[in-house]
Amino acid sequence: MPGPRAATPPAEPRRPRIAAAERERMIVDAAIGFFAEEGFSGQTRQLAQSIGISHSVLYRHFPGKEELIATVCAEMFERRWREEWTEILRDPAPSLEERLLRFYREAGTLLLSPEWMRIAVMTGLSGAAAPSGLSSLLHDRIIRPIADAIQATCADRPLPRDVAEQRAWALHGRVFYLGARGAIWRGATPRSQDAALAAAIAGFCRGARALTEAEA
Amino acid sequence: MPGPRAATPPAEPRRPRIAAAERERMIVDAAIGFFAEEGFSGQTRQLAQSIGISHSVLYRHFPGKEELIATVCAEMFERRWREEWTEILRDPAPSLEERLLRFYREAGTLLLSPEWMRIAVMTGLSGAAAPSGLSSLLHDRIIRPIADAIQATCADRPLPRDVAEQRAWALHGRVFYLGARGAIWRGATPRSQDAALAAAIAGFCRGARALTEAEA
DNA sequence: GTGACTATTTACCGCTTGGTCACAAAGCGC
DNA sequence: GCGCTTTGTGACCAAGCGGTAAATAGTCAC
Structure with a gap:
């Protein structure tokens, strides 16, 4: 019987904590380069790895991949103009x-x-x-x-x-x-x-x- | 003990048998429209469905998705010129x-x-x-x-x-x-x-x- | 220091997806 | 009719993948 999820001791050293807004900037900036290279079908895990964070961090800051892509587009087609x-x-x-x-x-x-x-x-x-x-x-x-x-x-x-x-x-x-x-x-x-x-x-x-x- | 795969009676009516060369043409022609619309990350199952065949037929005629795409490109960039x-x-x-x-x-x-x-x-x-x-x-x-x-x-x-x-x-x-x-x-x-x-x-x-x- | 907050991580879920397999049926030569 | 080859099928596999949950641990206000 698989009780509540096991509390697992940390294996890897934690990354430094970073303010949400700043982390989001890092993600968007990295995502631009990543999706530009890999296409929108590039994997979120790989994107996370390229930033150096675990991939679930992405989902704390963005509801889903689609919204992340939308943010990337808004950055490129609106904010940077x-x-x-x-x-x-x-x-x-x-x-x-x-x-x-x-x-x-x-x-x-x-x-x-x-x-x-x-x-x-x-x-x-x-x-x-x-x-x-x-x-x-x-x-x-x-x-x-x-x-x-x-x-x-x-x-x-x-x-x-x-x-x-x-x-x-x-x-x-x-x-x-x-x-x-x-x-x-x-x-x-x-x-x-x-x-x-x-x-x-x-x-x-x-x-x-x-x-x-x-x-x- | 799960012996050899169960012999399953056919549920759907069989599609007509078609000569390999002709089938390959059908596949390539359909694949052009399909990939053009869906992108190369479109699923082979969906392509097969659009042709009206089960998706394993694709793999009888082409070793893999990549080769199918290569054939599509050759058709577009060489054969049709x-x-x-x-x-x-x-x-x-x-x-x-x-x-x-x-x-x-x-x-x-x-x-x-x-x-x-x-x-x-x-x-x-x-x-x-x-x-x-x-x-x-x-x-x-x-x-x-x-x-x-x-x-x-x-x-x-x-x-x-x-x-x-x-x-x-x-x-x-x-x-x-x-x-x-x-x-x-x-x-x-x-x-x-x-x-x-x-x-x-x-x-x-x-x-x-x-x-x-x-x-x- | 302590407690609240939140960023981060590991493990996991369930569906998707490229690809394989064993088998069934259709055609064909005889 | 009888095998042999070829074509088609559904079940299955294993890895990939988007997304979630529970737990851990910095950080800050007090």
Whole structure:
């Protein structure tokens, strides 16, 4: 008859006690790297081991794996976004090309990081893009402002809204794929990502201009 | 003492017997749709159920899940590629823009299909891009021929190899992202994918031309 | 110091899941 | 009809895995 669970003497030395908030930060930070590498089907035990805690600690701080993943996504798609990045696009002073370059240089530290790209793609594949905040980040803080900027620069020949957004998507796709080659497929990246970024933006601006002129 | 396994009378009606080769085709075809939707961590039992067979049939035809996935990848990245698609790029007659458009219109039936895109991305995330044949498909049959075509069209001002390839990647990224928005993130796709494709290629060609001229 | 609180751990539960096995039935040559 | 081969099936296995419970031990207020 298996009575109450046996009181077991500790075999391993205890880890230091850490305040809940701090521990949660440690977990989220580690989980980002872990899930980015292993995919969302990575095991919680392995994640715990990589932090150096027993895996039940995870469940004291998060109700379940799903909520932990949701927290990771919120961190990536909401908390880590800096609103001043979007402001760069709204600043009317420099040329469109320069604004775009500055925007992607700054925001690229997040958007083009392997962790962000991989988790963004996983979120899409898992079908949870909309609830994760990724869709609204992309649309409200990136595509729409870029489309606004595009429209503003050719005020003399008004550009339809959907065309402007489509061009914004085209540029973003180009930039995204730039990072994805390295982050997703681990292929050889261009020697200088910054130069490639500049080339992509320059090519985009020239192309858009030529296309608009050709239409006239 | 639990002797040899009990002989159990059949409860369900037997499925019809099917020749091994045909069954394997059924499995691979179903597995493509299944893994594309569920990810490589989808369960073999569920796959079997979707085909309407018991899951041990899978293991009669494939040594294990891994080999089944490898077969799926080979099907997508090797067997389904039509060499004539690459030939379109090599045909020197039409303009570069027209060749590119024809190429992506034809090859897009494979490359831009949700199954292909999702499995290509999963393969990348899983770290198996190179062994799966995806890398060589992309480089040998798409990027390199496109770069060749780009170089050939500006023969008067020779373009360095790496710049040509970089431009090819840029175009491909743009086209890829076009499909990815719908296939990976299930976002709203442009009303006409074909029009968007044409616009992407036109924008690319104009941009590349303007960029080359600006350099001079 | 003492008691309350809470972070941490070990052990465990139950379901899932890739994979195997022994056997049954369908086809086929004769 | 009779074996032989091939195809299909359900039961089973063992490890993996998300999640829980009971107990232990730092830490802090007093």
